[in-house]
Amino acid sequence: MALRTWNRYLEYAQAYPIVTLFLSTLVLLSAGPIIIFACVTGISLGILVGVAAVIVIVIQSIVVSIAGAILLFVLGTIVVLAVFTFFWLVAGYLGFHFLRNLVIVFQAQHQEFQRQQQQKLHQQQKQ
Incomplete structure (x- = not known):
């Protein structure tokens, strides 16, 4: 379809060169603002996307750091x-173990003291 249209355009260009030149110029001039708008929009969007990407990366690195x-x-x-x-x-555990051993030692000393007191008492009673 495109090839057929192009061939038709070339036939008109050979038959009517001035009219074809005028129509082509008119089409290019009418398409010019659209092309310029598209370029400006593309550049603007590219800059915005780039800035947004940088902002997102900075925010993401701050959030990840925090x-x-x-x-x-x-x-x-x-x-x-x-x-x-x-x-x-x-x-x-060590404190409890120490206190338990201390109680055992005190009980043993107390029993030894009581045993010695009873022995002294028995010796005094014998005399």
Whole structure:
């Protein structure tokens, strides 16, 4: 179809060169503003899309940085709490173990003291 139309145009151009020149010039002149508008619009849209892409990338990197900082803070807090919890569990266990042994030693000393008191009492009663 396009080839047939082009051939028809060439036939008119050979038969009527002045009219074809005038019509071609008229078509080009009427298409000129549309072409200029399309170019300006394309350039404007390209600039807008480029600026929007830069803004999106900047905002995205800021958001990712903030999210990363929050995530590191949360994970760091969890690790610190886990380490301190383990530390206090170990310290509590060792403290409890120490106090239990201390009570056992005091009870043994008290029993030994009572036994010695009873022996002294028996010796005094024998005399």
